Amino acid sequence: MPLFMDRHFVEGATRSAVAHAHEQDLAIQHKYPVKFLTYWFDEPRCTAFCLIEAPDKETLQRAHEEAHGLVPNEIVEVDPAIVEAFLGRVQDPAVLRPGGKVEEAIDSPFRAIMFTDLKDSTRMAVRHGDAKAMHLLRVHNALTRNALREHAGREVKHTGDGFMASFATVSDAVDCGVAIQRAFAAHNAAHPDEAMHLRVGISAGEPIEEHGDLFGMAVQLAARICAHSEPGRVLVAEVVREHCIGTAHAFSAQGQILPKGFDQPVQIYEVDWSS
Numbered sequence: 330m331p332l333f334m335d336r337h338f339v340e341g342a343t344r345s346a347v348a349h350a351h352e353q354d355l356a357i358q359h360k361y362p363v364k365f366l367t368y369w370f371d372e373p374r375c376t377a378f379c380l381i382e383a384p385d386k387e388t389l390q391r392a393h394e395e396a397h398g399l400v401p402n403e404i405v406e407v408d409p410a411i412v413e414a415f416l417g418r419v420q421d422p423a424v425l426r427p428g429g430k431v432e433e434a435i436d437s438p439f440r441a442i443m444f445t446d447l448k449d450s451t452r453m454a455v456r457h458g459d460a461k462a463m464h465l466l467r468v469h470n471a472l473t474r475n476a477l478r479e480h481a482g483r484e485v486k487h488t489g490d491g492f493m494a495s496f497a498t499v500s501d502a503v504d505c506g507v508a509i510q511r512a513f514a515a516h517n518a519a520h521p522d523e524a525m526h527l528r529v530g531i532s533a534g535e536p537i538e539e540h541g542d543l544f545g546m547a548v549q550l551a552a553r554i555c556a557h558s559e560p561g562r563v564l565v566a567e568v569v570r571e572h573c574i575g576t577a578h579a580f581s582a583q584g585q586i587l588p589k590g591f592d593q594p595v596q597i598y599e600v601d602w603s604s
Contacts, residue, residue, distance in 0.1 A: 330362070330382045330384055331383065331384070331385070331406050332366075332380065332381070332406065332407050332408070332409050332412070332419075333380075333381050333383055333386065333389055333404050333406055333407065334379065334380050334381075334404075334405050334412065334536060334537060335378065335389065335401035335403060335404045335405075336376060336377075336378055336401055336402050336403040336404075336535075336536075337376065337377045337378075337379070337399050337402060338374075338376050339375055339376075339377065339399060341375065342372070343372070344370060344372060344435070347368065347370045347435075348435065350397045350399060351365065351379070353396040353397045354379070354396045356396070357396045358392060360392070361383075361388055361391065362383070362388065363381055363382060363383040363384075363389060363392045364382040364383075365379060365380075366380045366381060366419055366421070367379075367419065367421045367422075368421075368435065369416065369437060369438035370435050370437065370438075371437045371439050371535065374439075374535070376438075378438045378535075378536055378537065379393075380407075386404045389404065390404075403537050405537050405542055405543065407542075408543075411485075411543055412543065414483060414484075414486075414495065415440055415485060415495045415536065415543065415544055416438060416495075417483060417497070422435075422436075436497065438535055438536045439533065439534070439535055440495050440496060440497065440533065440536070440544065440547070441496040441497075441501070441503075441533040441572075442485075442493070442502075442531065442533065442534070442547045443482070443492070443493070443494045443496065443505065443529065443530070443531045443551060444493050444529070444530045444531075444551045444554075444555035445473060445491040445492045445509065445527050445528065445529050445555065446488075446490060446528040446555050446556070446558075447466075447490040447491055447525060447526075447527055448526045448527065448528065448560040450466070450490035453465055453466070457523075461523075465523055465525060466490075468516065468523075469490075469525055469527075470487070472512045472513060472516060473492055473509055473512075473527075474492075475512065476505050476508040476509045476512055477492070479505075480501045480502075480504045480505035480508060481496060481497060481498075481501050482495070482496050482502070482505050483495045483496070491527070491528075491555075493551075493552075498572075499533050499568075499569050499573060500573055500576055502531050502533070502569070503531065503563070503565065503569065503576075503578055503600055506529040506563040506565075506600060506602070507563060507600060507602040509529060510527065510562075511602060513525055513526065513561075514561075526560035526561050527560060527561070528555050528556070528558040528559065528560055528561075529555060529558065529562070529564070530551050530553070530554030530556070530558055530563075530565070531551055531554070531563070531564070531569050532548075532550040532554060532565070532568065533547055533569055533572065534546055534547030534550075534568070535547075549588070550566055550595065551566070553588035553590075554586075554588070554597055557586055562599055563599065563600040564598065564600075565597065565598050565599075565600060566597060566598075567597070569598075578601070579600070579601040579604075580599065580601070581598060581599050581601065582596065582597075582598055583597045583598060583599050584596070584597070
């Protein structure tokens with residue numbers, strides 16, 4: 330059956346109320362050809378997201394309506410592999426608490442999205458030859474993946490000369506961007522004849538926006554910011570800077586850009602990773 334993610338906005342919603350609604354969904358799912366797999370809840374934004382196997386959107390809505398009456402604001406068909414790549418799971422997590430009690434650890438679906446891009450990757454073979462270029466790409470992959478692993482990043486996609494990654498916290502994403510640039514700076518200092526320079530762009534958002542797909546606007550903006558960046562820089566959207574207020578990171582405003590596909594200009598910032 331198809332897999333859907335839906336979005337519920339309920340003003341004043343609490344974690345316990347959303348957990349109870351999920352239990353009500355599970356209690357009636359045997360009446361319908363649906364399976365409620367898991368959910369995420371963003372309490373500051375009063376928004377819940379459910380992951381459901383269902384034959385169609387209408388059946389999903391009827392099941393929700395009978396269970397608790399909370400009809401979704403948005404429903405999007407999704408790929409389970411993409412959901413797991415961005416959000417880390419496609420079923421309810423179970424955590425063993427002291428005393429042997431098992432409880433669900435429901436996290437927020439809000440994610441930071443990072444894109445990296447290696448400068449002049451297509452010209453590396455011309456400059457260095459095929460064998461050396463392949464070696465450098467392996468070094469590039471290793472340095473980037475090491476930083477992702479150290480900062481809880483999930484590799485969503487390898488683009489050949491860069492990565493798309495997802496982070497549960499914005500601070501982890503910024504820390505990772507800084508670590509990536511420092512790792513390549515150290516490599517370049519040790520091997521000046523094999524220097525490589527990366528662009529990094531970061532945005533953040535919820536998995537479903539109005540009439541969008543899974544992390545549609547957040548992904549598009551991160552990709553556009555990365556493309557706008559000069560090599561050796563970490564550029565971020567305003568939402569990223571806002572979530573890092575109070576951290577040790579220093580940001581400098583870089584003005585507004587009008588990314589392709591966006592109706593309004595967006596403010597971008599550079600992260601100072603040199604100090």
